[in-house]
Amino acid sequence: MTSLLAKTALLPEGWAENVLISMDEDGIITGVHPGKEKNSKGAEYIDGVVLPGMPNVHSHSFQRAMSGLTERAMGKKDNFWSWRETMYRFLEKIGPEEMEAIAAQLYVEMLKSGYTSVGEFHYIHHQQDGTPYENREELSEHIIQAALKVGIGITHMPVLYAYSGFGKADPGVGQKRFLNNVDALFCIIKSLRKKYKNNPLVRIGFAYHSLRAVSPEMMIEADKLIQEIDKTMPIHIHVAEQKEEVDNCVKWSGKRPVEWLLENTSVNKNWCIVHATHMTGDETAALAKTGAVIGICPTTEGNLGDGIFPMQAYWEHKGKFAIGSDSHISVSPIEELRWLEYMQRLKHRKRTIVHKDNLPSVGASLYESALSGGAQALGQNISALEIGHRADLIVLDEEHPSLYGRMRDHILDAFIFAGNNNPVKDVMVAGKWVVRDQVHFKEKEVLKRYKNTIKQL
Numbered sequence: 001m002t003s004l005l006a007k008t009a010l011l012p013e014g015w016a017e018n019v020l021i022s023m024d025e026d027g028i029i030t031g032v033h034p035g036k037e038k039n040s041k042g043a044e045y046i047d048g049v050v051l052p053g054m055p056n057v058h059s060h061s062f063q064r065a066m067s068g069l070t071e072r073a074m075g076k077k078d079n080f081w082s083w084r085e086t087m088y089r090f091l092e093k094i095g096p097e098e099m100e101a102i103a104a105q106l107y108v109e110m111l112k113s114g115y116t117s118v119g120e121f122h123y124i125h126h127q128q129d130g131t132p133y134e135n136r137e138e139l140s141e142h143i144i145q146a147a148l149k150v151g152i153g154i155t156h157m158p159v160l161y162a163y164s165g166f167g168k169a170d171p172g173v174g175q176k177r178f179l180n181n182v183d184a185l186f187c188i189i190k191s192l193r194k195k196y197k198n199n200p201l202v203r204i205g206f207a208y209h210s211l212r213a214v215s216p217e218m219m220i221e222a223d224k225l226i227q228e229i230d231k232t233m234p235i236h237i238h239v240a241e242q243k244e245e246v247d248n249c250v251k252w253s254g255k256r257p258v259e260w261l262l263e264n265t266s267v268n269k270n271w272c273i274v275h276a277t278h279m280t281g282d283e284t285a286a287l288a289k290t291g292a293v294i295g296i297c298p299t300t301e302g303n304l305g306d307g308i309f310p311m312q313a314y315w316e317h318k319g320k321f322a323i324g325s326d327s328h329i330s331v332s333p334i335e336e337l338r339w340l341e342y343m344q345r346l347k348h349r350k351r352t353i354v355h356k357d358n359l360p361s362v363g364a365s366l367y368e369s370a371l372s373g374g375a376q377a378l379g380q381n382i383s384a385l386e387i388g389h390r391a392d393l394i395v396l397d398e399e400h401p402s403l404y405g406r407m408r409d410h411i412l413d414a415f416i417f418a419g420n421n422n423p424v425k426d427v428m429v430a431g432k433w434v435v436r437d438q439v440h441f442k443e444k445e446v447l448k449r450y451k452n453t454i455k456q457l
Contacts, residue, residue, distance in 0.1 A: 002431055005036060005043040006050040008398075008411075010368075012384050015408045019050070023391040026200050027430030032386055046395055048425060049403070049411055051367070052383045053116025053392040054333040055374025057295045058236070058274050058324025060121055061103035061143060065454060066090045067329045079242070079305055088174030090457075092128055096142045098453045099124070103146035105450035108440045109331040110152060114424045116392035117153035119272070119295075119324065119378050121207050121236060123161050123178045125188070130176030137188045144192070144202060150442055151434035153392060155378040157205040157236055158188045160222060161213045166252035168215055178209070182221045190229070200390060200430055203379050205234030210241075211249060211257050219265060234270060234379040236295065237261075241275040241306050258283040267292050272322070272377035277307040284310050288319030293377040298339035300326035308343045312353050322373035337366045337416050363412035395426035 002023050009019040016034035020043055023029050038045060070086050094102075103120075110118060120143055126132050133139070140158060147154040161178040164171045171179055180188075189204060196202040206226060208214050214222075226233050240246055240257040249257045258279050261267060269291040276287065276294050287294070296309050304327075314321070323336040330336070341362060344353040355365045375383035382390050396403060396411070402419035403411060415423065427435035434441055 003031075003040070003043040004046050004050075005038065005040050006046045007048060009034075009050040009385055010052065010412075012386050019385075021050075021385060021391070023431040025431075027391045027432060028200070029385065029387055029389050029391050046426075048398050049396040050385070051114075051394050051396065052371050052385055053394050053427065053429065054114050054367075054370060055117045055119070055322060055378050055380075055383055056110055056115040056324055056333070057119040057272055057293070057322040057374050057377040058121055058297055058326050059106070059118050060123075060327060061106050061146075062091070062094055062099055062124065063087065063326075064106040064109075064328040064331070065094075065102045065457065067327065083304055085174070088172075091124065091174070091177060093457050094124075095128070096133075096138055098457065099139055100142035100146045101446075101449045101453040103143050104150050104446045106328060106331065107147055107150045107152045108443055108446050110325070111150065111427050111429070111435055112424065112438060112440055113332045113334070113422060114394045114427070115152070115325075115331075115333055116394065116427060116429050117155070117374070117378055117380060117382055118147065119155045119157060119205070119234070119236065120147075121157055121159060121274070123159035123207075123209055125158070125180060125185075126177045128177065130179065132184075136184065137191050140188060140192055144196065148199075148201060150440065150446060151201075151429050151432060153201045153378075153380060153382065153390065153429055155203040155205050155234055155380060156192065157207040157234065158185055158192070159207040159209045160185050160218065161209040162218060163213055163215065166212045166248050169212075182218050182225065186222070186225050186229075193229070203234065205236065205379060207236040210238040210245070211260065212245060216264060223265070232270060232379060234272065234377060236272040236274060236377070238274045239276050240278045241301070242304075243278055243307065246278045256280065256283065258287055262286055262290070269293075269376060270379070274324070275301065275306065275309070277301060277309050279310055281310075281313060284313045284319070285317045288314055288317035291320065293373045294319060294321045295324050295377060296321055296336075296340055297324045297326035298336050298343060299330040300324075302339065302343070303327065303329050308347050309340075311340060311344045312348060315354055320373045320376065321369060322377045323370050332422070333370070334416055334422075337363075337370060341366060341416075359409075361409035361413055363414070363416040364409040366416060367412050391428060391431040393428050394424050396423050397425040
């Protein structure tokens, strides 16, 4: 059994000093005891601020390698749809080894910034010409292995994708690597569940790419399989990210995307609705009531010009949310949370949008809400320093200029809103240190492989 003695730690009931945290050989917390002596026998003393690690609920790992390559005007109205064409061309060059190298580098960056688990929304299943690999879960295996090699927890979600648009529009050439029917995709899911069922770092979920990429019949068929396999399986879906998507959904069904989803599926706490940027007031209130989590990705949504999520109204309805880095033009939970709040301040022209009546700290409200929403969306016992949860934690350097002299919730306010240098010093996942003094244990090896991959691409 391993034990830590944290000088300061954020527990579910609030801040505490001299907290003894014990964990078993699988990295599951078995005891949390505040107020212990500094020289507690056998415990490693942590001279810093200990926080639960942040979940990243929405990732397309391969896109990290193309970040910065789409920031040039193309002589037309640039938007999500023109960006997507560049992404399709990039995908034509990536094979299994390249995908793993990119994912490993990304996951190292996530860990160093304070993310300790990731939801991989994985829609690339086939070879470059669209032919399935002999092992249909080939690419999924490489993504999961990248996560395990660098020590980040992962909820891996193979994505159902069959069409290019509403009404079963024929898929385009650039989408040939994504396509599966329900049975083929669930063969991948069943195989992965069998292989990783005993691994505490891995959860296998499922995702619909979007309402435009699947049919209502496919959603009914998939739901039946989910109920047979695992009724608690995490279910993710892109919804209402762009205005054009909303308009096309209305033309197809007479309903807006969120409206259609709520009327035709059983959205519940197992679901993570990614983006949901464009909602009416009624949709916002109704979605909040389902208990589902909204996966908000402010830096990607800003980069693509998607729009601004109606956070103020959603928050007033006590909706649950989590954050994701999506296309990874930023790999920082600080920046996602900061921009989530700043976008609302710019939209409503006032300050302190996301806070609770009993928690006036915006930083604490953002961080703690994203922790609980992230754990729910990924379907893992994480994001809290309490018995039965995986020991995923980060240590902040309290000597860092932006944090020095700050106490309790002011630490989280400063962490999110003050400065641009990363104050995350150490990171633990499942009871094992993966980052010490801002250095990942496989950083050089992973970076070398990544550089060689980029050179080839």
